[in-house]
Amino acid sequence: MKSSARPFVYSLVILAAALLLSITVGSVFIPPAILLNLVFGHLFTAAPDPASTQTFATILFELRLPRTILVAMTGAALAGSGASYQGLFRNPLADPYLIGVASGAGLGAVIAMGIHWPYTEAGLLAIPLAAFAGALLTVFVVYELARVGNTIPTTNLILAGVAISSFATALTSYLMINSTGEVRRALVWLLGGASMSGWQPVLAVLPYIVIGLGIQMAMGHALNVLQFGEEQAQQLGLPVEWVRRLVIVTASLTTAAAVSFSGIIGFIGLIVPHLVRLVWGGDYRRLMPLAIISGASLLLLADVLARVVMAPEEIPVGIITALAGAPFFLWVLRQAKQQNYW
Amino acid sequence: MLKVENISVSYGARLALNKVSLELPAGCILGLIGPNGAGKTTLLRALCGVLPLQDGTIWIDGGDIRRLSAMERARLMAVVPQANHLPPAFTAWETVLLGRTPYINWLGQVSSRDEEAARQAMERTHTIDLAERRIGELSGGEQQRLLLARALAQGAPILLMDEPTTHLDLQYQYSLLEQIKKLAHEDQLAVLVALHDLNLVERYADRVAVLVGGELLALGKPAEVLTAPLLSRVYCIPLSVIQTRPGGPSIILPA
Numbered sequence: 001m002k003s004s005a006r007p008f009v010y011s012l013v014i015l016a017a018a019l020l021l022s023i024t025v026g027s028v029f030i031p032p033a034i035l036l037n038l039v040f041g042h043l044f045t046a047a048p049d050p051a052s053t054q055t056f057a058t059i060l061f062e063l064r065l066p067r068t069i070l071v072a073m074t075g076a077a078l079a080g081s082g083a084s085y086q087g088l089f090r091n092p093l094a095d096p097y098l099i100g101v102a103s104g105a106g107l108g109a110v111i112a113m114g115i116h117w118p119y120t121e122a123g124l125l126a127i128p129l130a131a132f133a134g135a136l137l138t139v140f141v142v143y144e145l146a147r148v149g150n151t152i153p154t155t156n157l158i159l160a161g162v163a164i165s166s167f168a169t170a171l172t173s174y175l176m177i178n179s180t181g182e183v184r185r186a187l188v189w190l191l192g193g194a195s196m197s198g199w200q201p202v203l204a205v206l207p208y209i210v211i212g213l214g215i216q217m218a219m220g221h222a223l224n225v226l227q228f229g230e231e232q233a234q235q236l237g238l239p240v241e242w243v244r245r246l247v248i249v250t251a252s253l254t255t256a257a258a259v260s261f262s263g264i265i266g267f268i269g270l271i272v273p274h275l276v277r278l279v280w281g282g283d284y285r286r287l288m289p290l291a292i293i294s295g296a297s298l299l300l301l302a303d304v305l306a307r308v309v310m311a312p313e314e315i316p317v318g319i320i321t322a323l324a325g326a327p328f329f330l331w332v333l334r335q336a337k338q339q340n341y342w
Numbered sequence: 343m344l345k346v347e348n349i350s351v352s353y354g355a356r357l358a359l360n361k362v363s364l365e366l367p368a369g370c371i372l373g374l375i376g377p378n379g380a381g382k383t384t385l386l387r388a389l390c391g392v393l394p395l396q397d398g399t400i401w402i403d404g405g406d407i408r409r410l411s412a413m414e415r416a417r418l419m420a421v422v423p424q425a426n427h428l429p430p431a432f433t434a435w436e437t438v439l440l441g442r443t444p445y446i447n448w449l450g451q452v453s454s455r456d457e458e459a460a461r462q463a464m465e466r467t468h469t470i471d472l473a474e475r476r477i478g479e480l481s482g483g484e485q486q487r488l489l490l491a492r493a494l495a496q497g498a499p500i501l502l503m504d505e506p507t508t509h510l511d512l513q514y515q516y517s518l519l520e521q522i523k524k525l526a527h528e529d530q531l532a533v534l535v536a537l538h539d540l541n542l543v544e545r546y547a548d549r550v551a552v553l554v555g556g557e558l559l560a561l562g563k564p565a566e567v568l569t570a571p572l573l574s575r576v577y578c579i580p581l582s583v584i585q586t587r588p589g590g591p592s593i594i595l596p597a
Contacts, residue, residue, distance in 0.1 A: 090429075218448055218449060220449070220450055221443075221446065221448065221449060221450025222448075222450075224436075224440065224450065225440055225443055227429040227432070228428065228429060228440070229427070231387075231392055231423070232421075232423060234390075234391070234392055234412060235390050235391075235392065235416065235419075235420075235421040235423075236416055236440060236441065236443040236444065236496070237412050237413040237414075237415065237416025237417070237443050237444035238412060238413075238443060239411070239412045239413070240412075281431075282431050283436070285449070285450050342429075342430070342431055
């Protein structure tokens with residue numbers, strides 16, 4: 001096997017395993033035999049499911065499958081955007097929330113939670129929509145604050161992002177303290193425990209995440225060149241301002257879509273790119289797709305744990321990613337033989 | 343080849359370059375000297391398009407460079423910066439290959455022609471043995487030669503160098519400039535090199551430009567420009583120019 005294909009094969013195998021686990025495992029375990037039956041049944045015949053497997057069919061097609069796909073897309077979006085930001089800002093501490101997406105989404109969600117929406121389809125969409133709008137609005141404010149003429153200096157962007165994020169987080173905390181009974185719901189959302197089930201969330205975020213990640217994957221070479229600094233990148237012929245704008249816009253949109261239905265899941269966007277870098281090197285042409293695949297796998301595994309550890313209750317997956325992710329990353333770090341991986 | 347016509351550059355309210363004009367023909371090494379803060383780096387940055395011009399025009403083969411995109415400009419002008427803060431994880435080969443950026447498509451697919459250009463650039467700068475090593479492990483001199491290789495891989499007819507000998511010991515200082523002289527004459531490159539060491543300028547430059555306070559004080563052959571009176575005025579200390587033998591190289595020393 002060509003060595004350049006090997007990382008992809010390994011990570012895709014892990015993804016396949018994670019997908020399978022996510023579909024079958026939960027408070028109700030779907031045995032593989034029944035799973036195969038249902039899947040092939042739906043693919044090749046239009047006959048309705050036999051009564052014996054009716055419950056399994058509902059769980060699989062109405063709950064597990066859409067949730068699996070949503071979680072996979074969220075993990076992919078966070079890891080991909082995290083890698084983009086780490087490349088763009090040339091900073092190992094960059095994550096997709098650096099310029100305000102998380103704090104803006106949180107503020108939007110908590111504001112929406114303070115209003116009692118009707119229990120209709122539109123009403124259920126209110127919170128994710130508010131989160132999405134909050135995220136984009138915050139990034140826009142940060143962007144405009146950081147802008148100097150026609151350029152957006154990196155330092156300005158980071159500082160403005162930190163300042164606005166603090167402000168938004170403070171407002172969010174204030175709203176939570178002043179609310180009557182919505183605090184737990186808000187907290188769960190902020191920890192990444194949002195769960196709207198069904199296919200609607202999947203269809204809502206699909207275009208943003210697929211297109212956003214597609215564009216980011218194509219920016220691999222540009223991010224490589226940017227590692228030498230913006231001045232040298234410009235001298236080598238890269239249209240630097242254009243590239244930076246494109247990366248910021250697509251990564252923000254992708255992340256905003258990801259958090260609006262899943263809440264703020266930490267750790268994946270920061271650590272998955274580093275994991276991939278440690279194991280397979282920092283060439284962004286490879287790092288981007290590998291981080292996207294690995295992010296999906298890792299979040300799927302975390303989500304399985306979140307469903308199983310305290311079944312039938314679910315822990316917010318953001319807690320799992322941090323609790324389990326940190327020791328895992330430290331273990332990989334110790335195994336890394338390369339001195340210079342960044 | 344490269345013609346600079348009355349360019350002025352400002353940093354905010356401060357005028358950093360004031361109506362500077364010069365010409366750089368192919369096959370010529372122009373040494374740029376001047377005290378700290380004179381504007382040498384500013385001039386180089388203005389030439390490669392990183393700084394906007396307040397006034398004046400820069401022409402390459404008769405074409406205004408402002409009409410060129412970043413990629414087109416990079417095919418005509420290559421810059422060898424100082425070897426500071428290079429990302430340590432890149433291998434030497436990957437670094438030199440990035441010099442082909444003006445010719446590579448968006449996805450970063452490298453053709454065999456790009457690889458050949460990179461390989462040749464590394465062989466001519468004697469860096470081919472370093473190919474698989476990471477930048478973080480290389481010495482300052484090796485890094486500087488690598489940046490030269492990267493600029494050569496760009497295949498541009500104009501080479502701009504910003505104090506490339508700063509971190510180098512004597513051996514590397516002279517060998518780097520020997521290499522540049524050889525390459526300039528073999529490939530007919532137009533080279534503008536900013537230098538602090540006047541003896542290196544005296545030895546290797548075909549022409550010398552003296553920049554003081556953002557203005558061009560003198561421009562001409564080394565023998566004409568590198569005189570004791572002028573240099574003493576420029577650097578504000580008494581200097582002597584001592585010829586080692588009739589018709590031979592000179593040494594410039596404090597008097």
